[in-house]
Amino acid sequence: MTTLVLCRGAVVKTIAAAAADPYFTAMLAGAGEVRRYAGVLRDAGVPLPGDLAVTDGACGTEVRHTWIPGPTLLELPGWRSPEFLAAVTSIARWVRALEHTGARLDANLANFVIPDQGNLTCIDVLPPLLTSLRPAETGPWEQVIGGLCFDADITLCALAGYAARHLLGVLDPGPAATGIIASVLRICPGHLRPGSLAARWFHSRLQAARLAAAGQVPAAEAQTLLAVTSVRALQAAPRAARRQHAEAALAVMASALDRRAT
Numbered sequence: 001m002t003t004l005v006l007c008r009g010a011v012v013k014t015i016a017a018a019a020a021d022p023y024f025t026a027m028l029a030g031a032g033e034v035r036r037y038a039g040v041l042r043d044a045g046v047p048l049p050g051d052l053a054v055t056d057g058a059c060g061t062e063v064r065h066t067w068i069p070g071p072t073l074l075e076l077p078g079w080r081s082p083e084f085l086a087a088v089t090s091i092a093r094w095v096r097a098l099e100h101t102g103a104r105l106d107a108n109l110a111n112f113v114i115p116d117q118g119n120l121t122c123i124d125v126l127p128p129l130l131t132s133l134r135p136a137e138t139g140p141w142e143q144v145i146g147g148l149c150f151d152a153d154i155t156l157c158a159l160a161g162y163a164a165r166h167l168l169g170v171l172d173p174g175p176a177a178t179g180i181i182a183s184v185l186r187i188c189p190g191h192l193r194p195g196s197l198a199a200r201w202f203h204s205r206l207q208a209a210r211l212a213a214a215g216q217v218p219a220a221e222a223q224t225l226l227a228v229t230s231v232r233a234l235q236a237a238p239r240a241a242r243r244q245h246a247e248a249a250l251a252v253m254a255s256a257l258d259r260r261a262t
């Protein structure tokens with residue numbers, strides 16, 4: 001969605017309006033707003049690249065900063081899971097710290113780099129998640145992505161699910177893995193509107209990860225269930241088929257989870 005260009009050790013990022021989903025183009029903001037957004041993140045304790053610069057470029061708002069050598073959280077191997085857990089705990093703390101501001105954090109694990117030297121850094125501020133720019137939710141995908149981006153309980157639930165999925169993929173099954181996965185699952189605070197599509201969507205993923213961590217669902221089946229509730233797959237469905245896609249995905253989850261609960 002963002003165009004990334006590497007130029008003499010710096011990354012230059014823009015959002016190509018033509019390529020982005022209308023949901024994201026509705027959030028496009030000028031350099032001033034992106035700078036304000038970055039300021040709110042910093043005030044909440046979110047570490048951003050020190051040399052982050054935002055300008056109004058010919059192709060839209062441009063964000064520039066140095067390339068930070070090091071893995072993103074999604075690339076962290078199993079033996080680094082204590083660091084992974086500490087990083088995910090920090091992200092959850094920032095999400096909660098931002099809850100009472102007009103800014104939100106894109107808690108995608110690929111947005112956080114553990115530098116070879118230095119501390120965990122958030123490298124993605126485009127589009128700026130400002131509640132004042134929250135687009136209307138015109139369909140099921142927009143409801144799911146809107147919750148993910150803007151509602152802290154949904155962001156935390158999704159973060160817990162994404163972190164659990166990563167750990168299920170990189171850790172050998174056993175009590176140590178079960179323990180660490182249980183700690184990330186506790187990041188979900190529960191939901192004010194448990195019947196909303198976004199809450200049902202992300203919370204069912206959490207339950208699948210919980211059963212897999214407890215050895216009640218084979219890891220391969222859990223990964224299949226997590227793929228069924230992929231936000232990208234929902235977005236890829238034709239607009240007119242998305243409601244049916246979402247309900248079918250939730251029905252697959254409910255039947256797999258109910259079978260285990262009984």
Ligand SMILES: Nc1ncnc2c1ncn2[C@@H]1O[C@H](COP(=O)(O)OP(=O)(O)O)[C@@H](O)[C@H]1O
Pocket residue numbers: 001002003004011013049065066067068069070072110111113123124125
């Ligand atoms: N400053 C940076 N240092 C290291 N890696 C980066 C940096 N900026 C981006 N990346 C890499 O590029 C990926 C995509 O960047 P990001 O800004 O999150 O764009 P998008 O969310 O549109 O894919 C990141 O997940 C990370 O792997």
Ligand SMILES: [Mg+2]
Pocket residue numbers: 108110111124
């Ligand atoms: Mg990103």
